[in-house]
Amino acid sequence: MDLLLDHLRPRARNSHKGSNGGAGILGGAASMVGAAFLAGRAALRLGSGRVYLGLLDGQAPAIDPLQPELMLRQPESLLAAPLTALACGPGMGSGDDAREWLRRACSLPLPLLLDADALNLLAGESGLRQEVLARAAPTLLSPHPSEAARLLDCSTACVQDDRPRAARELAARYGAVTVLKGCGSIVAAPGGEWFVNTSGNPGLATAGTGDVLSGFIVALLAQGWPALEAMLAAVHLHGVAADERVAAGSGPIGLTAGEIIDSARAAFNRWVARGR
Numbered sequence: 001m002d003l004l005l006d007h008l009r010p011r012a013r014n015s016h017k018g019s020n021g022g023a024g025i026l027g028g029a030a031s032m033v034g035a036a037f038l039a040g041r042a043a044l045r046l047g048s049g050r051v052y053l054g055l056l057d058g059q060a061p062a063i064d065p066l067q068p069e070l071m072l073r074q075p076e077s078l079l080a081a082p083l084t085a086l087a088c089g090p091g092m093g094s095g096d097d098a099r100e101w102l103r104r105a106c107s108l109p110l111p112l113l114l115d116a117d118a119l120n121l122l123a124g125e126s127g128l129r130q131e132v133l134a135r136a137a138p139t140l141l142s143p144h145p146s147e148a149a150r151l152l153d154c155s156t157a158c159v160q161d162d163r164p165r166a167a168r169e170l171a172a173r174y175g176a177v178t179v180l181k182g183c184g185s186i187v188a189a190p191g192g193e194w195f196v197n198t199s200g201n202p203g204l205a206t207a208g209t210g211d212v213l214s215g216f217i218v219a220l221l222a223q224g225w226p227a228l229e230a231m232l233a234a235v236h237l238h239g240v241a242a243d244e245r246v247a248a249g250s251g252p253i254g255l256t257a258g259e260i261i262d263s264a265r266a267a268f269n270r271w272v273a274r275g276r
């Protein structure tokens with residue numbers, strides 16, 4: 001937690017939405033629009049001043065009725081929005097359109113989180129890896145063990161055999177702050193530092209919790225947190241929120257991804273109020 005202290009600052013009294021960053025989420029192909037909604041709702045509740053979703057599904061709704069604050073756009077206009085950080089991947093699919101939007105996203109001078117299908121596209125194309133390595137702005141990766149295996153061209157069992165080694169290798173190979181998700185998530189930096197997260201529980205083993213984590217990470221990046229600190233804080237908070245939900249009786253069995261968002265907001269405000 002000491003690493004995070006400098007960044008747990010109360011809002012300036014005279015701040016406005018533009019002071020609190022613009023988070024973008026690129027994803028939501030057909031049948032997976034929910035993944036982008038979860039990430040967007042999470043980014044909004046963790047304090048991003050504005051949240052934009054760029055949805056690949058041409059038939060996607062024009063509004064999230066449960067979170068009308070989210071601005072839903074087509075990918076082209078998402079990339080032209082006033083973003084301060086971008087997450088690519090939740091429900092993005094692996095079609096040619098997704099590959100092309102990902103390439104465009106990589107060329108933007110913004111902190112960039114790659115998750116889910118963006119990681120699968122990255123694993124399948126060495127040209128994209130070169131583009132990621134050439135980026136001047138920070139890149140972050142959030143693979144689960146199978147996505148990590150695709151990125152490292154090995155089996156999931158091999159990743160799980162030595163999780164710290166896999167996380168450190170990913171961080172070095174892609175020049176990116178990386179979280180290898182799962183029980184005891186490992187956060188690794190390209191310089192070799194690594195950390196084990198101690199919060200969280202098997203209630204998180206349910207669809208969409210990774211999308212919510214993406215929203216938390218991009219929200220902190222959008223508000224100006226450095227990459228490593230944003231990753232560490234978001235991963236820890238995600239687990240703390242799940243632990244608090246379980247303590248309140250909403251799991252572990254049947255905990256849903258959306259339920260941890262409000263708990264994370266409450267815990268984050270507590271951290272800021274206490275200065276830790």
Ligand SMILES: NC(=O)C1=CN([C@@H]2O[C@H](COP(=O)(O)OP(=O)(O)OC[C@H]3O[C@@H](n4cnc5c(N)ncnc54)[C@H](OP(=O)(O)O)[C@@H]3O)[C@@H](O)[C@H]2O)[C@@H](O)CC1
Pocket residue numbers: 031032033034035036089090091092093116117144145146147156181182183207208209210211
């Ligand atoms: N509401 C929506 O719209 C939602 C949409 N979503 C979107 O769906 C897309 C596909 O994402 P995905 O992760 O489901 O598929 P994929 O990358 O093939 O991974 C599956 C493989 O990974 C493995 N595995 C996973 N965790 C593991 C662990 N801890 N430890 C070990 N193994 C682990 C797992 O293992 P198995 O189940 O076989 O044991 C399986 O082999 C993506 O865009 C995402 O954003 C989802 O977010 C859900 C909500």
Ligand SMILES: Nc1ncnc2c1ncn2[C@@H]1O[C@H](COP(=O)(O)OP(=O)(O)O)[C@@H](O)[C@H]1O
Pocket residue numbers: 116144181182183184185199200201202203204205206207208209210211212213238
């Ligand atoms: N047994 C567990 N203990 C702690 N955290 C877990 C456990 N299982 C899953 N998680 C967490 O839940 C999230 C799952 O993410 P992911 O596999 O990408 O799911 P999805 O693609 O459905 O959103 C990760 O943050 C992971 O660390």
